[in-house]
Amino acid sequence: MDAEDMGADLEQVLFSEEQIQARLGELAADIWADYQDKNVLLVGVLKGAVVVMADLMRALPGTAEMDWMAVSSYGSGTKSSGVVRILKDLDTDITGRHVLIVEDIIDSGLTLSWIRSNLDSRHPASVEICTLLRKPEAAKVEIDVRYVGFDIPNAFVVGYGLDFAEKYRNLRVVGTLAPHVYS
């Protein structure tokens, strides 16, 4: 599948490359204002957050450390259950550290809510969340998210790290999938 085919599989582009980069620049400025003296540890959740992490951290005006977790959510298909298993844990001891979780999207919020309480139990100095996308209508638990790129309607989106069956993560835009792709 070439780039043109990948673009043709979209029904609608929600955010262009320029819009995403501009918003990440604003978030990076806010984050830096809050963390410049705190030696922040950025924690990404694999795999979806790879692209936002790469661009967000390079938009920061100073250096920051990075680490990764991989989790799997028990439950069938696309629905998240809130019961989570750690597939890859952090390499970093976060005791006393200021942690900023970097996410691609918050849907039900169940996965992230579990990750946050897991990290909280390790006695960090603080844990906050930054997500590029959030679906307020899909929320099943309330989570306090300090930095949000864009709130979006409750639709399945791909691109900019987000996949459908492991594809489309490398699209530079975020969009909804055309029905011919999944039906």
Ligand code: 5GP
């Ligand atoms: P939650 O636990 O918030 O329901 O789901 C979190 C994970 O589900 C996200 O990190 C992401 O991997 C996946 N997810 C949720 N909504 C979407 C979506 O619209 N598109 C894609 N590609 N993945 C999604």
Ligand code: MG
């Ligand atoms: Mg994610």
Ligand code: MG
């Ligand atoms: Mg996925």
